[in-house]
Amino acid sequence: DAGVTQSPTHLIKTRGQQVTLRCSPISGHKSVSWYQQVLGQGPQFIFQYYEKEERGRGNFPDRFSARQFPNYSSELNVNALLLGDSALYLCASSQKTEGYGYTFGSGTRLTVV
């Protein structure tokens, strides 16, 4: 069985640009959560989706948005990129919204220059 897959693995963008990150959950998992991890810090919660509905949102500006598709895959969009958005973006999937059973993808390393 495939795990949580994220694409792309690495990305370099310029300040002010927009970026879309993609996540495919484990088959059968209906919940997807997004986290931002800055080097040396723990993952910071951005969004949680379940059955295509937003179930939680962290303390991130409106430049961050996400959605979940009927096949439960998800996209994270970030507009007007800032240097401080440089981080590892992790996607985690689970069958329901409980954190128990979270499986993380390997992440997308975003560098903003």
Added chain:
Amino acid sequence: GQNIDQPTEMTATEGAIVQINCTYQTSGFNGLFWYQQHAGEAPTFLSYNVLDGLEEKGRFSSFLSRSKGYSYLLLKELQMKDSASYLCAVSRASGGSYIPTFGRGTSLIVHP
């Protein structure tokens, strides 16, 4: 709000035992996770405590005291491959969902 505190870095010797502590303050507490994260890799699940007490799983054990807002991860018979960051995460109920909030992580360095 939430506050999760764990040591930034710990060192230990191969074959020894190490205890990584985590203290937290939160409302709507549902449970506490420990994850392991090797450099450049995704976090992997180690344990989940909901009730007070000790849960043992091979070389790793995790303890929770809900009344004290305290947990620890105990690693026995340390191996070099245990060098990694250990993340404490508190799950809290929020709007019908459960959102794990992570601490900064404890970087464990195992020496030969």
